[in-house]
Amino acid sequence: MTTYLMEDPIEAERLEIKTKREKVQRELEYVPLEPGYSVLEVGCGTGAVTRILSDELSLGTVVGLDFSLQRLQKAVHMVRKEGRKNIRFVCSDLLSPGLGKAKFDLAYSRCTFQYLGEEGGKKALKKMKDLVKPGGRVVVADVDGVCLFRTPVDPVREVYLELLFSKLEPTFDAYMGRKLYRMFLESGFKDIRVDLLPYYLIAGRADPTTVRVWEMKVEIIRDHLDRIFGSRTKADEVANRFLADFEKEDVLLYNTLFIVQGVS
Numbered sequence: 001m002t003t004y005l006m007e008d009p010i011e012a013e014r015l016e017i018k019t020k021r022e023k024v025q026r027e028l029e030y031v032p033l034e035p036g037y038s039v040l041e042v043g044c045g046t047g048a049v050t051r052i053l054s055d056e057l058s059l060g061t062v063v064g065l066d067f068s069l070q071r072l073q074k075a076v077h078m079v080r081k082e083g084r085k086n087i088r089f090v091c092s093d094l095l096s097p098g099l100g101k102a103k104f105d106l107a108y109s110r111c112t113f114q115y116l117g118e119e120g121g122k123k124a125l126k127k128m129k130d131l132v133k134p135g136g137r138v139v140v141a142d143v144d145g146v147c148l149f150r151t152p153v154d155p156v157r158e159v160y161l162e163l164l165f166s167k168l169e170p171t172f173d174a175y176m177g178r179k180l181y182r183m184f185l186e187s188g189f190k191d192i193r194v195d196l197l198p199y200y201l202i203a204g205r206a207d208p209t210t211v212r213v214w215e216m217k218v219e220i221i222r223d224h225l226d227r228i229f230g231s232r233t234k235a236d237e238v239a240n241r242f243l244a245d246f247e248k249e250d251v252l253l254y255n256t257l258f259i260v261q262g263v264s
């Protein structure tokens with residue numbers, strides 16, 4: 001059983017407010033979704049992306065898998081509230097999915113591999129490969145640089161972030177996006193395709209929702225910050241320096257989303 005760095009009662013709310021329909025729809029343009037497809041979404045959280053996926057599938061079905069019962073309860077609640085019939089959720093670790101002989105047309109995962117580390121990611125890819133039909137497709141979309149890229153450069157911030165990320169590995173990999181291609185290659189996928197999209201692109205002051213999402217993220221990893229930076233006071237200084245950037249007119253922050261896919 002693996003653990004999730006962002007495990008926290010407020011994570012469900014963070015996932016719901018951070019998911020923007022237009023953004024996910026733009027990403028899904030790179031995912032070959034045919035009418036009637038059966039799709040597995042690995043690491044579905046509260047199902048915010050699962051619901052968008054299901055809208056793209058005429059008469060198709062989606063199974064969302066996650067190991068958090070709390071987030072899945074929220075997912076089930078939302079699906080019932082919206083009267084959706086083509087979504088089912090499974091509470092399970094993605095490394096032992098317990099889906100029996102189920103075979104999907106496509107297995108998809110978004111923003112989850114960054115929490116698995118390279119070794120965990122490779123195991124997850126193998127499981128996803130086993131769960132698609134022969135000739136089926138596996139798609140993994142993940143972030144590269146967690147609002148790490150900033151101009152103008154703030155050297156102190158860079159040092160803090162590099163220390164933070166090195167200490168969080170393997171429970172968090174800030175550069176997972178760029179590693180996916182090689183992981184697909186080493187896992188024996190055919191016809192590998194790589195696409196790159198902007199994920200966060202913040203020029204000047206960020207909108208209030210984005211600021212809130214980042215405040216929640218910092219809140220959730222607060223204990224890790226204390227541990228890594230040695231005290232609450234130092235952790236606060238680091239967190240405040242990072243969060244202040246979202247309010248600055250003269251700062252540009254960005255990161256990217258790699259979408260990598262291959263045929264089993």
Ligand SMILES: C[S@@+](CC[C@H](N)C(=O)[O-])C[C@H]1O[C@@H](n2cnc3c(N)ncnc32)[C@H](O)[C@@H]1O
Pocket residue numbers: 002003004015019042043044045046048049065066067068071092093094095109110111112115
């Ligand atoms: C950041 S959320 C991604 C949610 C959604 N896919 C999205 O793009 O917003 C990552 C999810 O992966 C789940 N997760 C992480 N490791 C897992 C594992 N080993 N097995 C099952 N789910 C896992 C977490 O519980 C969490 O809900």
